Amino acid sequence: MARAWTLKSRPQGLPTADNFELVDLGRRDLGEGEVRIANSWLSVDPYMRGRMNDVKSYTPPFELGAPMQGGAIGTVVESRSDRFKEGETVQHFAGWRDEAVLPADQVQPLPQIDVDPQAYLGQFGMPGMTAYFGLIEVAGAQEGDTVFVSAAAGAVGSTVVQIAKAKGCRVIGSAGGAEKCAWVESLGADAVIDYKSGTPVVKALGEVARNGIDVYFDNVGGEHLDAALAHGKQGARLAICGMIDVYNSGKATELRYLARLIGMRMRVQGFIVSDYMDRAAEFYRDMGGWLKDGKLQRHETVRDGLEATPDAFLGLFSGGNTGKMLVRL
Structure with missing residues (x-):
């Protein structure tokens, strides 16, 4: 059964474990044009703290009791879309959960750059x-x-x-x-x-x-x-x-x-x-070139298991990461 982290209550100051709740999502059949993705990597980022407040901003706040969101990398395990086939590795924004069911237009294939898939949540994301x-x-x-x-x-x-x-x-x-x-x-x-x-x-x-x-x-x-x-x-x-x-x-x-x-x-x-997403090709071009020239290196701090996601997020505010903080499922 799929599980996801929800925002149980809005934090006052630094969030605590009590603000989060891990819930069962159940399992439903795919609709036409949808894909089911088994997540393998989840991203936690500082900007997510702002989404925990019920205020108007450049991105909508997390809804209380609803699955939280964030960058994720996963494998298509079931597809009712011509755009993706089973076994394909993809990226999307339905993180904070172990399985995502999404319309195919909310899923993207990985760019063709010789890096580990999780790099698209960090240096190449x-x-x-x-x-x-x-x-x-x-x-x-x-x-x-x-x-x-x-x-x-x-x-x-x-x-x-x-x-x-x-x-x-x-x-x-x-x-x-x-x-x-x-x-x-x-x-x-x-x-x-x-x-x-x-x-x-x-x-x-x-x-x-x-x-x-x-x-x-x-x-x-x-x-x-x-x-x-x-x-x-x-x-x-x-x-x-x-x-x-x-x-x-x-x-x-x-x-x-x-x-x-x-x-x-x-x-x-x-x-x-x-504001610059329509210029992503420039980013991939230059970053790919610097990678080939040996001018880029990266480091990842990895926490294992869906259960570790809130702790990984909180680690961002206490200096718990060097490089990109990730959760591996």
Whole structure:
């Protein structure tokens, strides 16, 4: 019998296990044009925290008592569609469950790139596309730029580091703890800040970016954003991808250096990766080329079993992942 995680109650602050409930979905026959998929990999991502709130946003909130959603990779085990045959590996958005029944138009075949299937949930999926378009299109990173990226050991940030290096930039990453910092350095970062070291981020960034930064790729907000404002050069571009610092508290850190935006003519732009989905071919072309040239590597933190999904999600907010966090079924 198929099972799925539902949102039992809306969290106040950091979610807990009590906010989730694993339920039986039963089993129904396929309708015309539908496929049944046995999921093998599930994605958990920080943006899902916003969907747990009952507020209007760029994506609808999770419904209480209904199966939650997220990226997934699986195998077609039954098909009543001409588009997919049994045994085909596909991707879709009905995660947080072990089996999905979907209309065929909500399912996509995997691109023809020589990577493991689960990579399409990370570096070659939504997080990778976020890094690619945020850095290149939103921030306009160019060869010779100094790029600062927060959460550089995460799925998005680690890909930003590698794309920026492939584009000929100087890269400064921020990560928590010596082990993560060493990994970010192994990806090619020219300098890495350990934000858990006790040194304020604004001071640490000033020591490794004495001439300032041209680009900031923001995954966390808070003191990292403030440090970027403090050290942005004239015309610096700040691409705002996420603010994990405030997802649970709802309270933003005071930005002491916000006024520098004016005199330094900095540009701050938020973005959503779905705005660029019609340009996915560009992403796959460039990422495939960098992969062949040996300029990309990835790391995955894997939790096993459907039961582990909420814990995997909560690990995103406590530094429990290096690279992409995945659940393997």
